[in-house]
Amino acid sequence: MNLTPKQIVQLHGFNNLTKSLSFNMYDICYTKTREEREAYLAYIDEQYNAERLTNILSNVTDIIGAHILNVAKQDFEPQGASVTILVSEAPVDEKQVEAFEESPGPIPGSVVAQLDKSHITVHTYPEFHPDEGISTFRADVDVSTCGEISPLKALNYLIHSFETDVMTMDYRVRGFTRDVNGHKIFxxxxxxxxxxxxxxxVKKLxxxxxxxxxxxxIFHTKCKLKQFDLDNYxxxxxxxxxxxEEQISITDKLIGEMEEIFYGKNMINH
Structure with missing residues (x-):
């Protein structure tokens, strides 16, 4: 049974459906020397430390209409950070019903977090090529909810919270719930x-x-920036x-890196 946002079906007990959004982003940079690479990694670690990531996930919690139960956060050495938040579902109102409509979510004006059977996590992975001068920062965000709240309303905010060259997004609805007559709703x-x-x-970019x-x-979308300006990398x-000659060589390496990440396979012999 597939439902539209306007169909109100009385359920038998709690909505047991699990909705999971995985948001994976990459920021790519060219660092010519070891000193530049170390400076870039230090910049990323400062820009996306556990405290800032916690603020981002807290905003995600507000957007999807959940309540924070618990937060765990950690900065790692030599680099990287993780946050997990457990959350609980908020009361359902008209705004919550609108959360299922296929439209972009809001951007707030302004680390593991825990929800009731729901959670939001982020992990960061700065890394670099051993000899090609390419440095890459990856962040993985997972928003998993059950009940009426929808993680999709946080997608627009997540896209605007990171400097992103390549994005991969997965959304899946798991399990089933039942109506009062016992019919399964998937x-x-x-x-x-x-x-x-x-x-x-955003789509135009x-x-x-x-x-x-x-x-x-199961829904999967991947994105790669259309425009390339070497100064941005x-x-x-x-x-x-x-x-x-250096501009051409570096451009080829950067575009090659983005193409390989986008298509998920090695396309150049390193």
């Missing part, structure tokens, strides 16, 4: 693409590919300080 809202929850101004398995309620200097 999904309680309509969806045909994660892209429906991304605003048009990215090349996007969908891989969806509708009969299993150099840490601490501009392309004016490089020769034409």
């Amino acid at each position: 999904i309680d809202h309509e969806i045909n693409s994660i892209q429906n929850y991304i605003p048009d101004e 990215y090349d996007m590919i969908d891989v969806n398995v509708y009969q299993e309620n 150099l840490f601490g200097y501009s392309k004016k300080s490089l020769s034409t």
